[in-house]
Amino acid sequence: MLHLKLPTDPRWANIAENNIEEILTDHAYCEQKAASTAISLLITYPEHSDLVEAMIDLSREEMAHFKMVYAKIQERGYTLGRERKDDYVNQLRKFIPKGLDRKKALVYRLLLAALIEARSCERFKVFSENIKDKELSKFYFDLMKSEANHFTMFLAFARKYGESIYNVDELWQEFLDYEAKVISNYGVSEQIHG
Numbered sequence: 789m790l791h792l793k794l795p796t797d798p799r800w801a802n803i804a805e806n807n808i809e810e811i812l813t814d815h816a817y818c819e820q821k822a823a824s825t826a827i828s829l830l831i832t833y834p835e836h837s838d839l840v841e842a843m844i845d846l847s848r849e850e851m852a853h854f855k856m857v858y859a860k861i862q863e864r865g866y867t868l869g870r871e872r873k874d875d876y877v878n879q880l881r882k883f884i885p886k887g888l889d890r891k892k893a894l895v896y897r898l899l900l901a902a903l904i905e906a907r908s909c910e911r912f913k914v915f916s917e918n919i920k921d922k923e924l925s926k927f928y929f930d931l932m933k934s935e936a937n938h939f940t941m942f943l944a945f946a947r948k949y950g951e952s953i954y955n956v957d958e959l960w961q962e963f964l965d966y967e968a969k970v971i972s973n974y975g976v977s978e979q980i981h982g
Contacts, residue, residue: 792967818981842945880900905935
């Protein structure tokens, strides 16, 4: 369903499980950044009412997820650390050409969001299936379903708003190829995209 070209090595889950505090903090900030992305999209593209409505709902959901992850941090006696830079996402942004008009930029932003959600979904699945902590395993399995819904929503919006501008499915395949090269350099740290 996700069509990612390079699956995560299950050993990444063992790396992440060895530092639960770090993975939870990184995950919390991923949820916050996802909420910020939704808010940015609705502010930048207010003319698309369906997108605005969806982003209002998404920003609320992502902040609810942030709160859930933060609760896990507190339950375990940890402290939310400082925000981490997401090198993976910064590398993905390099795929987006400079100087695009608003309509073209929207399509790329939607595809970028879809790709991040797809990889997060895949990582949550790998984590849930390969850790010993049953409570966290269930927690990540449940969140995986939300990420899958977000992925399909962003991809559908990209197809809708890019229909007369790009061959969106071809562009999506190019982005997936690029992401496979990027993610090949990750998978060795206790970060959601690390």
